Amino acid sequence: xxxxxxxxxxxxxxxxxxxxxxxxxxxxxxxxxxxxxxxxxxxxxxxxxxxxxxxxxxxxxxxxxxxxxxxxxxxxxxxxxxxxxxxxxxxxxxxxxxxxxxxxxxxxxxxxx
Amino acid sequence: xxxxxxxxxxxxxxxxxxxxxxxxxxxxxxxxxxxxxxxxxxxxxxxxxxxxxxxxxxxxxxxxxxxxxxxxxxxxxxxxxxxxxxxxxxxxxxxxxxxxxxxxxxxxxxxxxxxxxxxxxxxxxxxxxxxxxxxxxxxxxxxxxxxxxxxxxxxxxxxxxxxxxxxxxxxxxxxxxxxxxxxxxxxxxxxxxxxxxxxxxxxxxxxxxxxxxxxxxxxxxxxxxxxxxxxxxxxxxxxxxxxxxxxxxxxx
Numbered sequence: 541x542x543x544x545x546x547x548x549x550x551x552x553x554x555x556x557x558x559x560x561x562x563x564x565x566x567x568x569x570x571x572x573x574x575x576x577x578x579x580x581x582x583x584x585x586x587x588x589x590x591x592x593x594x595x596x597x598x599x600x601x602x603x604x605x606x607x608x609x610x611x612x613x614x615x616x617x618x619x620x621x622x623x624x625x626x627x628x629x630x631x632x633x634x635x636x637x638x639x640x641x642x643x644x645x646x647x648x649x650x651x652x653x
Numbered sequence: 654x655x656x657x658x659x660x661x662x663x664x665x666x667x668x669x670x671x672x673x674x675x676x677x678x679x680x681x682x683x684x685x686x687x688x689x690x691x692x693x694x695x696x697x698x699x700x701x702x703x704x705x706x707x708x709x710x711x712x713x714x715x716x717x718x719x720x721x722x723x724x725x726x727x728x729x730x731x732x733x734x735x736x737x738x739x740x741x742x743x744x745x746x747x748x749x750x751x752x753x754x755x756x757x758x759x760x761x762x763x764x765x766x767x768x769x770x771x772x773x774x775x776x777x778x779x780x781x782x783x784x785x786x787x788x789x790x791x792x793x794x795x796x797x798x799x800x801x802x803x804x805x806x807x808x809x810x811x812x813x814x815x816x817x818x819x820x821x822x823x824x825x826x827x828x829x830x831x832x833x834x835x836x837x838x839x840x841x842x843x844x845x846x847x848x849x850x851x852x853x854x855x856x857x858x859x860x861x862x863x864x865x866x867x868x869x870x871x872x873x874x875x876x877x878x879x880x881x882x883x884x885x886x887x888x889x890x891x892x893x894x895x896x897x898x899x900x901x902x903x904x905x
Contacts (some may be wrong), residue, residue: 541853546861547894550887 556611559604567604589653598650605646613639660690664697664739668709669749671756679756681747682706688739694746695723695734711760718874721810724751725760731815731872752815753824767811770827773853774835781845797842804837804882806875813869813879819862826862827854829869829879836882839889855890863887 573579574588581587591597613635620631664686671679684705688697695713702709713723716735723734726749728742739746754762784791813829820826835854839847854860860883869879896903 541856541858543851543855543890543894543897544857544859544861545894546857547887547891550861551891551894554888554891 552607553611553614556607556609557615560608560612563604564608592650593653598653602643602646602650606643609639609642662688662690662739663744664688664742665745666697666701667745667747668701668760669756670709670759672758673756690740692739693735694727694732694737694739694742694748697739697746698734698748709760710758719808721808724810724812724815725749726752726815731812733810733812733874736874751811753817753821754811754815762811764811766824767809767814767828767831770831771809771834774827774831774850775846775853776831776834776838778838778841778844779846779849780843791843793842800842801837801840804833804840804877807834807837807877807879808875810874812872812874816868816872818866818868819864823858823862825858827859829863829883830877832860832863832886833877833879833882836886839886851890851893854886855893860886860890 570579570583571588574583574585577585592601617628617632617635620635621628625631666684666686667681668684669679670676670682684701686697686701686705688700695716698709698711698713702711711723711725711734713734714720715722718733718736721733724731725734726732726747727734727737728747729749731751734748748760750756750760750762754764754766757763780791807830809830811830814820817826817829820828832854835850838844839850863880863883865880865884867880870877870881873879
């Protein structure tokens with residue numbers, strides 16, 4: 541029996557799950573506080589903007605958002621199934637399209653910084 | 654002095670009976686069994702067999718949660734009959750053979766599928782470093798023991814297979830106990846057989862059939878936590894996949 545190629549799918553799903561549970565809440569809070577100016581100077585708006593303008597910052601933000609969107613799309617799909625919404629093909633299509641749109645939007649916004 | 658007399662209790666047992674020689678299909682038979690509240694379900698079955706109906710077939714051996722042979726569905730949940738205490742149950746108890754396994758007779762199931770899977774994953778030490786007895790024992794630190802000890806507690810009772818909805822849907826799934834035992838040897842410091850076992854468990858019908866429902870860990874009478882073992886196997890197999898496909902020069 542050949543070894544499975546599922547690690548590609550599961551690996552990104554698991555990585556996204558970790559990011560969403562450990563990093564995303566911090567990032568959401570941090571950007572919210574930075575936007576309203578309630579952060580120490582090191583996390584000031586200009587500093588974060590400069591980070592997002594560099595190629596490393598762009599790559600990091602894209603990876604975090606892409607993996608989070610992908611894993612949560614998959615999770616919502618499974619949740620819908622568990623709640624009795626059994627039109628799995630349609631649900632999967634909608635969820636993955638939303639995640640793809642979010643990822644494209646991320647690229648567009650990052651490119652404009 | 655406290656009153657040590659044990660409380661008598663009349664228990665209605667609804668037992669699924671099936672005799673392949675005479676029955677078209679399994680059906681329930683009811684017994685009213687005089688019990689003592691401090692008994693376990695296995696005691697009630699033993700009383701039933703000794704005094705009411707000697708034709709009832711079921712497996713048991715140790716009566717102390719070690720041998721793993723008295724697994725059965727008790728009020729719909731996979732349990733060891735020797736660990737299911739009557740005091741935790743109402744006066745009517747429904748007893749069926751383990752889910753997801755063919756019935757051999759009454760409460761006895763056919764375990765061939767599990768045994769075959771167990772053999773496939775090589776659940777024994779395949780020494781990494783060949784030594785002869787005169788070279789002394791294989792040494793292991795307490796920390797190295799601690800890594801796998803929990804997974805070594807498995808008694809092959811198959812409750813996790815009866816609980817796993819994935820195994821019910823995909824009988825080819827190697828399943829919780831066999832993969833947990835493969836993992837137990839994979840992470841043993843004395844072992845060198847991981848590559849051989851990965852050929853079996855890092856496959857579509859191996860660990861990747863698991864959807865992390867977690868029922869296996871809930872029913873495990875020995876707290877092996879098979880779901881955790883399978884998640885660890887998934888993570889390690891994912892690292893393997895990237896190493897094999899993109900960094901084949903790196904030793905695993």
